[in-house]
Amino acid sequence: xxxxxxxxxxxxxTTTEAGAGQSAMEAIRSAGVxxxxxxxxxxxxxxxxxxxxDPECLEFLPPMGSDENELLSALSHRRENSRLACQIxxxxxxPNLNVRLAPED
Numbered sequence: 001x002x003x004x005x006x007x008x009x010x011x012x013x014t015t016t017e018a019g020a021g022q023s024a025m026e027a028i029r030s031a032g033v034x035x036x037x038x039x040x041x042x043x044x045x046x047x048x049x050x051x052x053x054d055p056e057c058l059e060f061l062p063p064m065g066s067d068e069n070e071l072l073s074a075l076s077h078r079r080e081n082s083r084l085a086c087q088i089x090x091x092x093x094x095p096n097l098n099v100r101l102a103p104e105d
Contacts, residue, residue, distance in 0.1 A: 002090040004028070006051075007100040008035045018090045024097060025049045025085035035101055042086035047071040047105070049085035050078075054098035061088060075105045 004027050005015045018027035028036045028049075037048035044067045053061065058081060064072075068087045072078050082102065090097070 002027075002094050003096045004031070004090070005096075005098045006031065006033050006036075007098075008033055009101050009103065010035075020091040022090050023086050024051075024088035024090060024099065027090060028085055028099075033101070036085060037104075038086060040086075044068055044071065044084060044086055047075060047084060050075060050082060050102040050105070051085050051099045052079055052102055053081045053083050053088075054100075055081055057094070057097050057099075060094045060097070075102075077103050077105055 002018045004018045005013060006028050007013045014031050014033055016027060016031040023042055025038050025042050039048045040046040068084050072082050
């Protein structure tokens, strides 16, 4: 299980437990965070699940793939700690994940 803490665009923090094999996008949506649009449904085609990962959690994440990097490169709010929630697969290697939803582009 991964302890996932999400801060939405209004500053409201939601914490949930997520199972292995679930994407961060799926866990965030299951927790009822409605501001995460994820229009493409998690196939890395839209970047509407853009979030900022707490720098202390970045070391637990696998490297970013080229498709994710390409989508993020088109966003005006991209930061060094930007990731797409649909591309973060949760599991034992990620004990805690703290994220903040990025502004809509």
